[in-house]
Amino acid sequence: MNKREFIKTFAGAAAGSMLLSHRVLAAELMREKYPELSKHKIDKADLLSVNFNYPRFVGKNGTKGDHGQYHKTTILRLRTDQGAEGWGISSNDAKDSMDKIVGKRVVDLITPDAGVIQELEPIYFDLPLFDLMGIIMQKPVYEILGAHGTKSIPVYSGMIYIDELSSKNRKAGIDKVMDNCAWDFDYGYRQLKVKIGRGKMWYPAREGMETDIKIYQMIHEAYKDKGVQLLVDANNAYTLQDTITFLDGIGDTSLYWVEEPFQEAIQKGKKLRDWMDKNGFDQTRYADGEWIFPDEEDIALDMVDQGIVNTYLNDIHAIGITNWMKIMPRLKKAKADGSPHAWGDRLKTNYTTHVAAGLGGIATVEGVTCLSDEIDYGKYPVKEGKITVSDEPGFGMKLLKQK
Numbered sequence: 001m002n003k004r005e006f007i008k009t010f011a012g013a014a015a016g017s018m019l020l021s022h023r024v025l026a027a028e029l030m031r032e033k034y035p036e037l038s039k040h041k042i043d044k045a046d047l048l049s050v051n052f053n054y055p056r057f058v059g060k061n062g063t064k065g066d067h068g069q070y071h072k073t074t075i076l077r078l079r080t081d082q083g084a085e086g087w088g089i090s091s092n093d094a095k096d097s098m099d100k101i102v103g104k105r106v107v108d109l110i111t112p113d114a115g116v117i118q119e120l121e122p123i124y125f126d127l128p129l130f131d132l133m134g135i136i137m138q139k140p141v142y143e144i145l146g147a148h149g150t151k152s153i154p155v156y157s158g159m160i161y162i163d164e165l166s167s168k169n170r171k172a173g174i175d176k177v178m179d180n181c182a183w184d185f186d187y188g189y190r191q192l193k194v195k196i197g198r199g200k201m202w203y204p205a206r207e208g209m210e211t212d213i214k215i216y217q218m219i220h221e222a223y224k225d226k227g228v229q230l231l232v233d234a235n236n237a238y239t240l241q242d243t244i245t246f247l248d249g250i251g252d253t254s255l256y257w258v259e260e261p262f263q264e265a266i267q268k269g270k271k272l273r274d275w276m277d278k279n280g281f282d283q284t285r286y287a288d289g290e291w292i293f294p295d296e297e298d299i300a301l302d303m304v305d306q307g308i309v310n311t312y313l314n315d316i317h318a319i320g321i322t323n324w325m326k327i328m329p330r331l332k333k334a335k336a337d338g339s340p341h342a343w344g345d346r347l348k349t350n351y352t353t354h355v356a357a358g359l360g361g362i363a364t365v366e367g368v369t370c371l372s373d374e375i376d377y378g379k380y381p382v383k384e385g386k387i388t389v390s391d392e393p394g395f396g397m398k399l400l401k402q403k
Helices: 003-033 092-100 122-137 174-187 207-224 238-249 266-278 299-305 316-333 346-359
Strands: 042-058 068-080 085-089 152-160 191-195 229-233 257-259 287-288 365-366 386-388
Touching: 042 152, 042 174, 042 191, 042 229, 068 122, 068 386, 085 346, 092 122, 122 316, 152 174, 174 191, 174 207, 191 207, 207 229, 207 238, 238 266, 257 299, 266 287, 266 346, 299 316, 316 346, 346 386
Parallel strands: 152 191, 152 365, 191 229, 229 257, 257 287
Antiparallel strands: 042 068, 068 085, 152 386
């Protein structure tokens, strides 16, 4: 080995040793800072399947068939050697990664400062660990996050689908969509998100667009004097021109946001934003980015940086609270806000209230009304258009009928 190679090898080894020393020191500092988390080691981790259902059958969106009514979700339940228990949404794939958490101190896996450690996949471990941390510290998650937002946050119904289409054992027609709006209004929602994009798969293109516009206008007329704001979501079923045609067709209405009109694309997005700003929709939010994993290219965030997208949606389960902690300063810098995608079940709605109340900067929460004999969803009342976060430790929800 020549002198240059020796110096290079020595320098690399020294840098690696220094990095390891910094990590060890940081871990020790966190153990001293959070002694209650240091006392607990995870000694058991169970994956469980729990049942839940929507209060009604949920139909199609612009690109997917019926969403049904009765479902299951996978949760991860964690127990420590000190008797603490926390749980949250996970994935069946987490079973191959349990060695990353079992036997480890809680403080070495998650802290209030940084969330879960980088080595843990957020879709598996983030939400269960946040719940466990709150239980151990006897604080609701939003307080752990800093309580920078408000405890009562605007909430919208995410359940107004393309419900006029017939499905097995179900009566349909446009009246069905209106009935669903009435149900959600009575429940306490004052924002209704209406699915559009019928012409992509379910109608001839022109008829689909006409029906999108007609149903939107019917809902607007029914609720314009009742303090209701409308949102629309195309689930990427539109083209740029379709989006402009729809917005032009609904006329002079105070549309709160347009979501996922087409697949994220900077140039098309810029053209839409420019058209909106020049044609009476300058106050309408452009919302996008609902499911992008942390290691994927995130065009939606680039669109936020460029002032195109001004409400960022990434899913609360896909990236976890940890990554929302990292993203919020970027949104603030761009003068944008967030609204974590929560479709699927009520657990995700409740998680999002903690992000809103804890970090601030959340425009509105996606409400997914659910019922379950196996989950106590806790104290998250929906009243007059707002959802109030639970003050119970962790997320304040409980598993029922589980061994």
